[in-house]
Amino acid sequence: MLTVGKMRKALVAHEQVIRRALTALFPSPDEPLSLDAIAMGVEEEDGEDLADMLLATLNQFGKVPHFISYLRARGADPVPLPRDRIFARNIARFTGIEIGEPLHPSFDLGALGDFAARAEAFRCRITLDDAAEGSGAFVAPNLVLTASHVLDRLFAPRADDSPAPRLGIIASDGERYPATCVQRWPYHDGEVNGALPPDGMAQTHVDIALLRVFMPLGQAYGCIDVSADPPDFVGPSMFTLVHYPEGRETGFVSGRVRRDGPGASRLPHDIDTAGGSSGGPGFDRDLRFLGIHQGRWQNVRRLVPYERFRDEPRFRALIEENSKLRFLWSLDRNIEGPLIIGRRQFNTGLAAMLEKPTSRLRGIWIRREDTNSIRGLGFSYDMLEAYLLLHERPDAVLPHRCIRISPSLRTTDLLADLAQLALEDDLAPEALPGTGDGQTTDVAHQESRADALMQAMQRRAEAKGQTWWVFFDNPPNGLSPDVQVQLEHIARHLPTRANLRLILAGYETYRLAPLRFGNVAEADTARRAGLLVEELGPFTRSDVEATINAMITSLSPEAELRPARLQEMTEMSLQGLVADATGEFSGKDLGTVAAQLRRQVKAFLGVDA
Template identity: 35%
Template sequence: MAVELTEADLAPVLRDRAALTGDVLEAIYADHDKPVTLEALRVVADSSSGMFTTASLLLTALTNHGMTERFVAAFSRHGVDLLPGDVAEDVEVFADEYGGEVIGDVTEPDFDHDGMLGFLMKAKAYRCRILVDGQHKGSGALISRRLVITADHVVEQVTGPLSGANGQDATAALTRIEVESPGGPCHAMPVWWLPVHDDEREGRLPPASAADTHCDVALLRLHRPLGRIVEPMRLPPVEEIEQDRGPHRFALLHYPKSGGTPVAQAAIRRDGPDALREFHTASTEVGSSGGPGFDREFRFIGLHQGRWQAFRRIVPYVRFARHPGFRAQIDNDVPPIYLWSVDGSLDGDLVIGRSRFFDALDLIVNDQPPMLRGVWIKRTRTARSEGMSFSHRLLRAFLSAHGKAFDTLRIPTGLEIPDLTGKLAELAFGSVAAAGYGAIGEQARAHGLAARLQDRAATTGRPLWLYFEAPPKELPRLAQIQLEHLLKALLQQPDLRIVLAGFETYTLPPRGFGNRTEVARATAAGLMVEYMGGHFSREDVDLTALEMDRTLALGWEDGVRGYLVEDALTGIPELQRNGVLQKGVYDVEHIGAVADNLRNAARKRLRMT
């Protein structure tokens, strides 16, 4: 799945869509050991005396890291086609001489050319190849953050041998399933399926009695949320498509094993809401099974299953669209309130604790109480800084996971930043704010800058998060005065959000909220306070394990999860304070070891080791 980008492709994007480029890089490098940032590339280019351009450095990084396809796919989510498709190259038009016998003559207009180009941009991003034990078995499509739809017979080496009710633990089979897509390769496991009927293996249609129980469809849950990078395929309301009848245009999106075109254009006979299977004439081969089919309006109408006599057939979407298990899997594929991993995968940094931080972010992002404007992270032991810089990554990870548009500014403080207001203006607008004169001048300066920041956020439609880093030692007196004026001014702006990381020894204006009730009763704007004490608890570990289980469908029931949490904490000494043992409380210096223990348990459960 090679994608060839050039500097000429990247230059206009870097010029016209710099902010989007930064967001895309952050998304695709979320699980990478050495992430690439646009700011870093620009610094290197600017200091190279013309030897390099930002575009050339970006191209080199993407190529060396194997990220070009992921980069292009991520842009398609935002309606930007870096490599516009060619209908002549990407679409195979198949004229089946026998089609008229079963399908009939199609009288509706051909596919719209521009519509097909737009479809190709998005479809090539969510198209998936399904590998079983390393062998290409079929096709599929990403339909939500973590779910891929395919035909059950593609993965029946896993679903077939399982006993008991549908939805039992699929890791009982040793078979390994992997999904390859522009979003990157990903381990997967079945979480819901309806099997193929034995009659279909003999070339017959399934009996009417099996219409709702044997639909040959499966949902695979990915161990990484690829839907954060690429836009999933839209599932149309059943009412839009179930009454269609007669010959229609048809497009099949698939991964033929020979590496042919991604789309096969042909005809299909629609037979209404009671159809068991529907016949089409698209050119298919090994590897096409499970590929989604679309009508002339590019609406998903079913999954390619295989051949029936001289024809190919799909399982109509209407056959399983309303199945409670299918709907439940999709409805439950939502981002967690409490992030257990920075990038939502076992490859990323695991998160233990910080529930108050996530509570505050959830309130701000989803409930939007008018008086809650951010978070104040306070250390109970100010000499320790564990978790402070990590908080900025958590902030961006949470906002990205919840699909929110946002901008962030990370504002350093300390003795080397004597003019804090000027530094904020420089970060936001590239120029220092006008100088102030005394306290009154600094107050006016702060209010003027806050108004400009609010105007920026309102104009872009992206709330602006201002992350003030704790000073390494202390604030200069002028910077302290500026911070007080800035906070008073910023709190009054509806589209600005504040995170104070530290500053425990300073008396600052924001009112501190301790819980949701205080936020609900507030009459003045303030910040939720999170206290970081340099320790974590057994309950923190259990919450992380619970979210891992829910997200990855690990099947860790309460008893099993409790055992795994105890195992993860084995050998970790409990904290002592003033000679008194704190039961179930541990020093934060051990948090990495506990996270590794949990990660290894999950990998073992998913057969990833």
């Protein structure tokens, strides 16, 4: 149970992870919920602190289980079990098959504790008509791996016209989510009686299935790494099984498994499983993914080894398609979330910078056609955060940091403000030797301070192994002349630093000097670093088509979207709107288009409206 005391400890140890958790769990820009916003509601005179308010807020929105799963996936479990209580107690061993005694009969408890927290988050139950049918785990943002035979009832012939059972999962947050079967690889008929697949059929009959859910829960709650090499040992070894026997949530179970060498079609083990265990992932003594539990048919308990299906072409393609995201069509790849239409240049720029970190492309300048409108500027920061979050591995060191600064006429020292946000200290940046106050012109002095600050930020980011993205909001009432000079120096020096990126939202009337690129290809031949320019204005029919295509490709890449159907869906999404003489639609109509587009995609995918 998550208590206020445990929340206090989590805030001290994992504040940055908690900030990202709130961004992921509350992605809507219309209802943002950040740690800073929650802190503003703390009533200190009543004895409250941030931990009290944060836990109360999560309870109010029913997000405590989601919060715990998100933190567990990142090694920040707020309610960890003692290391010696991770494995379930008094679990009988199955003695129907000889395994042998492992050379190392125990686990590293430190590594096991970290693994257990992540496994608690990425595992799930498979359900048919809301009844637990098997176990599974996320292997990509939207994909769950389980055993093929868990779905036998779903695909069984029906004599009448009765509907097929409803397929779904119960995630680690306790919520039920509808699912579809993307691909199913069969088992051999003889396996029902405990036989092994005949020679030549073990590679095709691997008894696995991939299910798709329409929310990227694997991004939030973590995934099994199915890109790593399979374990390569011979003989008996300790292993652990992550499963739900009889659909019950139990502690992890340790046991022994035997691998007779490369090419083994199945791996026998001695954990006494039950109905509902099928599809659960097993891990070796070093906590590497070993395979999935196939079942307890006759006198056999065994795994389908990961090495048997790791390189299966269709399996690899589905994992890679779902793991790579180039076009951000929603802040969290949620079909119910805010949709993004008409931001292809922004998407392309972010993708290029992540794919080629050594490129001369070091940021994006978002410029409005109508400088009286602020539509899309602040949302660009939400897009930046979302894009970076969706490209992180939950179990890895955070590779990116976003720093948002909103200068205004009240700002007196932009460099000092940026230093406090980025370096988290109150020391104003000092000018380089020989360019101090009174030693040179004020413009040269401020440029030297800016250069020194960029050097300090680069050193800090490089030491942390991170890329820092500095986002400047458009000043609503302009900037003072002194602050404008500082901004010009920041825009000149920040893009020259390898670990720093600059995003400017607005600032069309300011004389900023960074090199500008019209497209990402221009950066490949550039001699110095610069920013990609995105013109923010009306949207077009092709923008709507691009969003529909991106949604279908992300949510159901196996679906065939024919040109005629795409045209029909586009027409229905734009129904009731009139383009101007150039074929463009007003940005004011984006809300209407998004609602109509969502209905079209749901109908195409067969998702309940």
